[in-house]
Amino acid sequence: MTLEAALKAASAELDRTLDALLPQPAGFHARVQEAMRYAIFAGGKRLRPFLVLECAGLFDAPRERALRVAAAIEALHTYSLVHDDLPAMDDDDLRRGRPTTHKRFDEATAILAGDALLTLAFEILADPATHPSGEVRARLVAELARAGGSEGMIGGQMMDIDAPNQAHGADEVIELQRRKTGALFEFSCRSGAVLAEAGDRDMAALTDYARDLGLAFQIGDDLIDATGDAGTAGKAVGKDEAQGKATLVSLYGVEGARREARRLAARAGEAVATYGEAAARLTALPYFLLDRQG
Numbered sequence: 001m002t003l004e005a006a007l008k009a010a011s012a013e014l015d016r017t018l019d020a021l022l023p024q025p026a027g028f029h030a031r032v033q034e035a036m037r038y039a040i041f042a043g044g045k046r047l048r049p050f051l052v053l054e055c056a057g058l059f060d061a062p063r064e065r066a067l068r069v070a071a072a073i074e075a076l077h078t079y080s081l082v083h084d085d086l087p088a089m090d091d092d093d094l095r096r097g098r099p100t101t102h103k104r105f106d107e108a109t110a111i112l113a114g115d116a117l118l119t120l121a122f123e124i125l126a127d128p129a130t131h132p133s134g135e136v137r138a139r140l141v142a143e144l145a146r147a148g149g150s151e152g153m154i155g156g157q158m159m160d161i162d163a164p165n166q167a168h169g170a171d172e173v174i175e176l177q178r179r180k181t182g183a184l185f186e187f188s189c190r191s192g193a194v195l196a197e198a199g200d201r202d203m204a205a206l207t208d209y210a211r212d213l214g215l216a217f218q219i220g221d222d223l224i225d226a227t228g229d230a231g232t233a234g235k236a237v238g239k240d241e242a243q244g245k246a247t248l249v250s251l252y253g254v255e256g257a258r259r260e261a262r263r264l265a266a267r268a269g270e271a272v273a274t275y276g277e278a279a280a281r282l283t284a285l286p287y288f289l290l291d292r293q294g
Helices: 003-021 030-040 047-057 063-084 107-126 134-148 153-165 170-180 182-195 200-227 239-243 248-252 254-271 273-290
Strands: none
Touching: 003 047, 003 063, 003 273, 030 063, 030 107, 047 063, 047 182, 047 200, 047 273, 063 107, 063 134, 063 153, 063 182, 107 134, 134 153, 134 182, 153 170, 153 182, 170 182, 170 200, 170 248, 182 200, 200 248, 200 254, 200 273, 248 254, 254 273
């Protein structure tokens, strides 16, 4: 199966899992459940869930358990997008080519839908269906809490909000991106090893892979913002420059950023080389993402 076909197949599997796990809209509170489903089923690459499935597959962890963890990370990631799009944050009207959740519903409903998706992520991980071992479930919960918290994604988002007021160099931009974007990539890769109760060496290899992949992915995203168009990207572009935010694209230039992304992609592949053919899709993924347009 090609990488693109594998991504599509995994996305279809995930959507079926999410459909079963998300509440069906009912009762006087149905509006928030409709908004949750609107946000979750807006499309997208389902990249973080794919990483969960691929990394769990390295250790032959049961697919149904990996799908539940994949659903949890997608729920948390989607919550972050819903909140990022709000007027108080990035103030975006378009996400994945259609109105953002607060535009389709309203701001209050979008906030509640994001909150509900965040809490659903931990409900999924805490359920015995995710893993029979309470210790494994607790570790998954703790790892996701760290990845999504003030030392991870939220901390990166705070740095991003303040970025126009700072003279960030490359080190600061890399720290921002490793928190805002990279922390969830790390969880996605590490969770596969956690599910399989793999050892420290495996955990370290997948962490190294995730860090380089995450930064390469973010450079690709910044290249789209700098050189793409809204129709292809499915969202507004040119925002970083307009807001005066430093990125590795603005610091290195377009070609310099592309070279750095390629270097990171190669290093990511080296981190999982010991897994051989089982990691072929993980090795190819960074290059695939760099060639995307949206």
